[in-house]
Amino acid sequence: MMAIFLSLFSLLLDGILTNYLPYLKGNLTLFMPLFSVVFLLFLPSFYYKDTRMYYLHAFLFGMCYDLFYTNLLFFHGALFVILAFLAKWIYKNFEIRFWNVAIPVMFLIVFYESLFAGILFLFHIVPVTFSDLLYKITHSILLNIIYAEGLYLLLKYLPKKYKKKKIN
Amino acid sequence: MKGKKQKKKKMWVFLGAGVVLLSSLVLSIFLYPRVGEIDILLKDVAMFINKAAMYPFTALNSEKNVSQNESYVIQKNINSSLEKEIQELKDVLELNRTLTEYEPIHATILSRNKSYWFNTITIDKGKSSGIRKDMAVITARGLIGKITKVSHNSSEVKLITADDENFKISIAIQTNDVDNFAILSGYDLKTGLMKATGIDKTTNIQIGDTVLTSGLGSMFTAGIYIGTVEKIENDKYDLSKTIYIRTYQDFNDIHYVTVLKVKS
Numbered sequence: 001m002m003a004i005f006l007s008l009f010s011l012l013l014d015g016i017l018t019n020y021l022p023y024l025k026g027n028l029t030l031f032m033p034l035f036s037v038v039f040l041l042f043l044p045s046f047y048y049k050d051t052r053m054y055y056l057h058a059f060l061f062g063m064c065y066d067l068f069y070t071n072l073l074f075f076h077g078a079l080f081v082i083l084a085f086l087a088k089w090i091y092k093n094f095e096i097r098f099w100n101v102a103i104p105v106m107f108l109i110v111f112y113e114s115l116f117a118g119i120l121f122l123f124h125i126v127p128v129t130f131s132d133l134l135y136k137i138t139h140s141i142l143l144n145i146i147y148a149e150g151l152y153l154l155l156k157y158l159p160k161k162y163k164k165k166k167i168n
Numbered sequence: 169m170k171g172k173k174q175k176k177k178k179m180w181v182f183l184g185a186g187v188v189l190l191s192s193l194v195l196s197i198f199l200y201p202r203v204g205e206i207d208i209l210l211k212d213v214a215m216f217i218n219k220a221a222m223y224p225f226t227a228l229n230s231e232k233n234v235s236q237n238e239s240y241v242i243q244k245n246i247n248s249s250l251e252k253e254i255q256e257l258k259d260v261l262e263l264n265r266t267l268t269e270y271e272p273i274h275a276t277i278l279s280r281n282k283s284y285w286f287n288t289i290t291i292d293k294g295k296s297s298g299i300r301k302d303m304a305v306i307t308a309r310g311l312i313g314k315i316t317k318v319s320h321n322s323s324e325v326k327l328i329t330a331d332d333e334n335f336k337i338s339i340a341i342q343t344n345d346v347d348n349f350a351i352l353s354g355y356d357l358k359t360g361l362m363k364a365t366g367i368d369k370t371t372n373i374q375i376g377d378t379v380l381t382s383g384l385g386s387m388f389t390a391g392i393y394i395g396t397v398e399k400i401e402n403d404k405y406d407l408s409k410t411i412y413i414r415t416y417q418d419f420n421d422i423h424y425v426t427v428l429k430v431k432s
Contacts, residue, residue: 012221015279019222022420023280024287024329025357055181067214069282071290071317071324073207074192081185085178116283119189126285127331136284 003046007061010039015069031143036065037112038144040083041104042151044091058084098152105148106141113137208319215322218278273297273427287330294321304428309417310393329355329419339364340382341373349382361398361412369408373400379413
């Protein structure tokens with residue numbers, strides 16, 4: 001339940017902030033939100049052995065993201081499953097702590113943006129350049145690290161009944 | 169043995185997601201009409217939730233019972249926000265008087281497309297308000313885009329700043345003697361100006377000339393204001409001219425739009 005609540009919270013906050021920040025190419029601020037992607041990093045803490053539910057959650061979360069913000073039905077559904085796979089791997093092999101949470105966040109954002117831009121480039125849907133991609137990534141790091149730190153603290157001190165795995 | 173099995177399972181999940189990802193992209197982009205009905209239904213539900221989530225923020229501007237004890241800064245911000253909103257609505261009303269051949273449909277922006285590359289916005293009016301695909305979307309400051317997807321209660325607008333090869337607008341540059349036609353072909357990130365190419369080198373275009381839609385190509389009717397000529401350049405072979413157009417619309421700060429529906 002808490003996982004669904006936090007997913008929805010991240011999703012809606014993502015959209016609300018995007019509505020009030022410049023979003024055109026060349027006008028982005030250094031505080032572009034990608035809270036939904038950041039939340040995926042913490043999603044494994046809500047699931048222990050129920051892998052199917054974990055990936056289903058990621059898929060449905062991505063579907064909602066598409067319906068709310070992108071109009072690309074199923075696209076983020078599948079993309080979020082890949083990101084969830086990556087988040088699970090990070091969770092297993094990397095000890096997330098307050099001072100190092102920025103590293104996996106950056107990794108996830110770079111992976112997400114590169115994969116997204118790569119697919120658009122591959123299908124010639126919109127012109128994608130490396131400098132544009134770099135611009136987008138650099139402008140998406142700062143605010144999302146702050147959000148990730150907030151989520152980390154919230155989950156660290158969240159009573160055990162709301163989550164399945166311990167946050168270091 | 170167990171580890172191997174798990175690894176295999178993970179690989180299948182990963183591959184499966186990859187296949188779904190690619191096929192969904194094809195479905196979303198190329199075969200949209202076939203999945204349209206499902207999308208429309210789900211989209212309406214999503215937009216209802218989105219509208220509810222945005223309500224406290226949009227309602228902030230119309231807040232009337234502001235306590236006198238609130239700080240001056242908050243009060244000042246609310247006032248300036250209200251003034252701005254009133255001005256924006258006044259401009260839209262003024263514009264309606266000049267567009268008599270159209271039935272204007274006013275809409276509020278619900279959300280912006282989160283994917284940076286597409287340059288689209290979602291408005292709160294759809295099929296139920298008479299909106300159809302390819303209708304022109306304007307503000308008081310001119311053309312901003314066209315309708316690309318319509319569901320019952322919301323529509324997607326592609327902005328003219330989008331880098332889309334399939335979204336070209338035929339324009340007319342009004343000079344002293346004759347109208348010159350060209351194609352609006354993109355947005356220059358560095359200068360923040362719209363670019364138009366394919367103009368005969370011999371034409372007499374001056375800085376400050378007005379740019380309108382030409383009506384050619386049957387996408388938009390003629391006469392919708394776009395902007396004014398800001399800069400003129402000859403192309404590298406000196407065969408044609410490229411002009412840069414200043415639009416007076418701040419695309420990062422649009423809250424209300426008008427969709428132009430041709431009166432039947």
